[in-house]
Amino acid sequence: MARRVSESRKLLGRLRGALADAGDGQARLDKVVDLVADSMRTEVCSIYLFRDEGTLELCATEGLNPDAVHKTRMRLGEGLVGRVARFGRNVNAADAPAERGFRYMPETGEERFSSFLGVPIRRLGERLGVLVVQSREAREFTDDEIHALEVVAMVLAEMTELGAFAGAAGAARHDQPALFRGAVAQEGTAAGAVWLHEPRVVVTAPIAEDPEAELKRLRAAAAELRQQVDAMIDRLPPGATDQRAVLEAYRSFARSRSWMRRMEEDIEGGLSAEAAAEKEQAGARTKMQEVPDLYLRERLQDLDDLSNRLLRILTGQGQDTGAEMPAAPILVARNIGPGDLLEYDRKLKGIVLEEGSVGSHAAIVARALAIPLVIQAKGVVQAALNGDRILVDGEQGAVHLRPSDTVEGAFRDKLAMQAAAQERYASIRDLPAKALCGSVVGLHMNAGLLADLPSLGPSGAEGVGLFRTELQFLARNAVPRRGELASLYSRVMDSAEGRRVVFRTLDIGSDKVLPFMKREVEPNPALGWRAIRVGLDKKGVMRMQLQALIRAAAGRPLAVMFPFIAQFEEFKEARQRLLDEVALEERRGSAVPARLEIGAMLETPSLAYAPRQFYEMADFISIGGNDLKQFFFAADRENERVRRRYDTLNVSYLTFLEHIVERCADTGTPLSFCGEDAGRPVEALAFAAMGLRALSMRPASIGPVKSLLRRVNLDEARACIDEARGSGAQSVRSALRDWLRVQDRAA
Structure with a gap:
């Protein structure tokens, strides 16, 4: 030795x-x-x-x-x-x-x-x-x-x-333009400057002359790290058993002698304390990539995070680096949780992640905030520095870091065209989405935060077709109290100023795991214990939320929608629970909703074939397009290899939607389509042509969709779709686009 x-x-x-x-x-x-x-x-x-x-x-x-x-x-x-x-x-x-x-x-x-x-x-x-x-x-x-x-x-x-070998192949890192390809998790475009969520630690002196001094620095930093972990545990609220178990494991790593011994040996070999800590972190990350077992990967992730914290203590390069957030910040990170992302509020113009998925917590919050998000942009964190110019194309899944003048100019032209289009959309904001044939389509917005509601008027939305109630749960470390939720829901209704708001009850499970709820290990979470299944089993949580909604209404109309209904019995049970809570409030002498609408999200093919009584009982039905499409095509929307293989305008899928439209028309049940596809103009046109008369989307999509619907004849669009279906085409997209080009030339 x-x-x-x-x-x-x-x-x-x-x-x-x-x-x-x-x-x-x-x-x-x-x-x-x-x-x-x-x-x-x-x-x-x-x-x-x-x-x-x-x-x-x-x-x-x-x-x-x-x-x-x-x-x-x-x-x-x-x-x-x-x-x-x-x-x-x-x-x-x-x-x-x-x-x-x-x-x-x-x-x-x-x-x-x-x-x-x-x-x-x-x-x-x-x-x-x-x-x-x-x-x-x-x-x-x-x-x-x-x-x-x-x-x-x-x-x-x-x-x-540090650029010591700049000019050698593969060595120049932070002064050249770079293009990163990723996946789109939230559409939109943004230009701005890099804001690193966790600024990279730069080790400026990897070699040390005095091993004894470096060992003292390492041991002092490790002691401070242990104090930080102890403080995190002390701050936990009573009853946070699962979080305490995680942090106790974290503490055991922080006190690991073998972890310290490896770093001490590297210091004695000539490395500085921070270089030794980073060498240990690099080894943990390499092992993490090789370990298939989820539990072991999570433990190695703990070790990686501890090394990162230790590095920040040693170098003084904490998250608060003294750098001022730029005027148009684009967040760049390996990954980010919903709580951290919500703390940024609406300051961010865009988000770029090395990891993440289309159904991740970050994607859910980004959609709620209408912030362009590109995920799976491998290598961007290492390449980016705070303040670097960056362009995010959330339509193509492209990220331009330190772009050339040519790329910058083309992107600027694209943004200018979008701004001009937004001005045109503003001119029709207060007009209905009335097609040339006289058909009117109701356009509503999706929301999940109180901060979304100011977009209701400027967007031209007629109401909120989906208010996601789970975001208030995802961003907390403990179950929200009934009074807090009632106050929030009341303010949502106040902000809507009489417009209809459809509240979807807690939709958790699968990719949405609450921080304070023990994660169930399931072989296929998307098909597992989630949404209404959790609500019906966790009676206390569901009851608390329903009571909060009733009290928030305070005598005003209330629309409640239950997610992921797969069979009639689930809807009947959930509906009865809501009716029971209304009856209980009435017996207590409290105000009850002036009008109560109880609906369901149709996200599973099975519900399309439910008994007629379901359609008669439901006050309204909303097609949850994101989940329905993945179940219809058996293609996981979080799997980049398959999620783009299946077109929304596929003939089979449109025919299936037509079946749902016909069933709702037969019973007079109001039907809407909610999801990302509703906000894409060509898809929205196809849905309207198939008979859907209400669509719910992100606020920024309402203008483009309304603009297109107002200049077409839905009967003629339907004829185009039927002709394409009759030809044996797999998708009607090409036919519909060709038809639109003819309409635009004629106009």
């Missing part, structure tokens, strides 16, 4: 001097490989860096043919170097040519060397390259030698982050 520390510290001491010398990026790399080969007494040392996401390039070498530099390239996973990069694991081979996957590159002249040791160069899970040493002697490298090379790789990763 002492020898390992001594050799490692000597190597880092020499490395510090080499990196401090003047010279360009290539000259620095050349010095590094020469120094490492000499210190480790190997004939070869080489550095491979990523040229692009899937290609490694030989950027510097001591011992191989120098003419191969910047010419030898390999794909991720190709050869031993590619294997190290792909799996993030060391390869230590005494006889490299005999290893599985070995690739011979004759231009390098490496056939003379038998032994091979390759370690990944990575920073917090981001792959940067591979550091390799080779020798003629057929032998495996010792643990001390492996540790020394790992420490050098750690330093190289930090110096790459």
Whole structure:
């Protein structure tokens, strides 16, 4: 151990001097490989860096043919170097040519060397390259030698982050335009400046001269970390059993001796305290990516978060960095919870996440706030710095970081066109969505926060077709009190100024897990214990919410909708519970709703074939398009591989909607369509042509939908759809778009 520390510290001491010398990026790399080969007494040392996401390039070498530099390239996973990069694991081979996957590159002249040791160069899970040493002697490298090379790789990763090798392939990071492709979770476009939710910690001094001083810094920071965790536990409200269990596990990690020992060993080897903490964090993230077990991944996530907190204490680079939030902030983060996102309120112009899903809590809140959201934008957090110019295209799922003048100009033109369109929509705000054939379609808005209600008038919405009540639950660490909910719902009704508001009861489960409720482990949560199923089982929670709604109405009309009804009996039971609560309030002498409407969301195909009595009993039905489409096509809307394969304007789906329209018309039951598709003009036109006369959407979509409906004849649109259906086409989209182009030319 002492020898390992001594050799490692000597190597880092020499490395510090080499990196401090003047010279360009290539000259620095050349010095590094020469120094490492000499210190480790190997004939070869080489550095491979990523040229692009899937290609490694030989950027510097001591011992191989120098003419191969910047010419030898390999794909991720190709050869031993590619294997190290792909799996993030060391390869230590005494006889490299005999290893599985070995690739011979004759231009390098490496056939003379038998032994091979390759370690990944990575920073917090981001792959940067591979550091390799080779020798003629057929032998495996010792643990001390492996540790020394790992420490050098750690330093190289930090110096790459700081731009020390700018100009080398794959090394320039924060001064070039970058395009990231992701998935759309909330439509819209936005231009602004990066605001990192957790500003990246930059380790400016990875090598330390005084190990004793660094050990003191680490131990003091760890003690402060433990105090922070203890304080988090002390602040928990009584009865928060599940949260306490999670934080106790968190505390055990913070007090782990093995965790501290690993960092102390790296400090004794020559790393600074923050570099040792980041090396530990990088290792945890690599393991996290490899572990299939959800429980173990969550524990490694705890370790990753602890390392992050420790780094912030050591560097002083906390979330409050002193940076001022820009005028048009675009939030960039790996992921974010609903509570944190709601704290930003409406300050944000857009959101970009490396992780997330279309049904995540963040997506739910972003839709409620009408903020463009792009998810699964891999690598954006590492590439972005606070204040960087950024463009978010929530229509295409594209993110332009530090865009070129050409891209900026094109995006500016797009925003200008959208602004001009919004002005046109404002001119028809108070007019009905009346088609040329005389049919009128009611357009309503979706909401989930009190802050959404000011959009009701300016958007031209006739009312709130869906008020999501779960957001008040998702953003809290404890069950809201009945009085709090009653006050909130009352203010929602006040803000609507007499317009109809449809309150959907708690829709939780599946992708919406309450912070204070124990998560049920289910093989398929989307088809599991969720929405009305939870409400009927958790009688107390449902009763409390129904009472809050009745008291909020205070004698005014009240419309309540139950989510995810799959069969008639569920609706009957839920409806009766609401009627029982109304009767109880009346017996108490309290005000009861002047008019009570009780409806259901039709989100499962089974309900379309419910007995006629269901349609007669329901005061209204709202098609929940987001869930209904995924169940109809058996395509998970959170699975990027399949969710885009099935078109809303598919003939089978439209025919199914037609069946629902006919059943509701037969019983005189009011029917609406609620969901993201309702806010897309072409889809809204198809729904209206199929007989739907009420649509509910985000406020920003009402103008475009109304504008289109007012300039078309729905009877003619229906004829176009029927003709396409009769032709055997899979989707009517192309036919409908062609028909619209003809209408626009004629106008």
